Amino acid sequence: MDFLTITLLLLVGAGGGVAVANALRKRTGTTDVQRDSVLLLERIEKVFKVVMAEGFFSEIYNYQDQKKILYVLNDPKKAMVIAKSKVLVGFDFAKVRFRTPSEGEKRLVIEYFPEPEVLSIDTDYKFYDIQSGYLNHFNSEDYTKILDEAKQSMNERALQSDLPKIANNQIQYMMYQLASSMGWHLQLPEAHQKQLEALKEKAENDRRLTSGDDT
Template sequence: MDFLTTVLLLLVGAGGGVALANALRKRTGITNVRTDSVILLERIEKVFKVVMAEGYFSEIYNYQDQKKILYLLNDPKKAMVIARSKVLVGFDFAKVRFRAPDNGDKKLIIESFPEPEVLSIDTDYKFYDIQAGILNHFSGDDYTQILDEAKRAMNERAMQSDLPKIANNQIQYMMYQLASSMGWQLQLPEADQQKLEALKAQAEAEAQPAKWLNAGNQSES
């Protein structure tokens, strides 16, 4: 047996062994997957942010990138992402500006109150229908860009929904109730004060039927 024949037999045997090992691995369902992760704590900040409303959104985001080969042939790549998010809307109380009157009255004057903002977005992304071009392949930066754009679209959609209005109503009425429970009077900026008065009137109107019902039950007993 010459040298060339020996080498060919070794190569054939090695290839057969690899094929047999792969077949056995697929049949037994055994895979050897190893993952490593490193968690680094960058910084800790003290914050005073209050969540007043949460919403759940679903979004279908279509990504498409056209690229020409030699300025003649189109080589597109595209992907579809389905995102499901929980959005928390609230306020950063570090931006609140308030003061108490100099005469000692139990009154809290809110001079400036921040607008509601998205405090966090918890999103689950799933990629579907990923089609790469002949030369126009997906890179890690492409996936990062897709997820960033999908998250930005979700943020805009949340701020265009009723969440900011609900959060605004919630925080104003909560502050009013808290101040009243401690015997303080709350004064907001003029526009917010008008909204608060409307909320108070609505709450009192909704409470009236319950009072009449309780009064009726007591008289019957």
């Protein structure tokens, strides 16, 4: 058997093996998929942020981009995004300014307390009804823009909801109870102090109603 014959037999055998392997792969419905990921840690920062309220939001976000072809014909592309988010609202205590009391004085004076802010948004996005134009196609920048706009919209909705008010009430009353448990007097900025006094009055009224004490 000469070299040419051996080579032809090897090629035929290899081709048959590939054909059999492909047939088996199609029958089993399995494919080989390779995934590679690289985790990069850029930096670690020390923070003192406290979550005081969380809310769950759903939003339907419609995106449409009009593009003119030859300044005459419209070539629109559009997509619908359904976003479901968990929003955490709280405070950055690094922004708090307080005055150190005199020696022996059990009074904590908060000179500045920050407004509640959105600390994190955990969102699940799903795209529906994606329609590209004839020449106006979607690209990676479009998807990034859509997700950024949807997240910003969710951030604004969270700040317009009751979450900031709930977070404010929570933190003020928590600080008051903590200070009282140690025998300290808590003094907040004027606007916050009025809110705290109202919370204390409401808590006292609720306690009286619960205990049946009308005096």
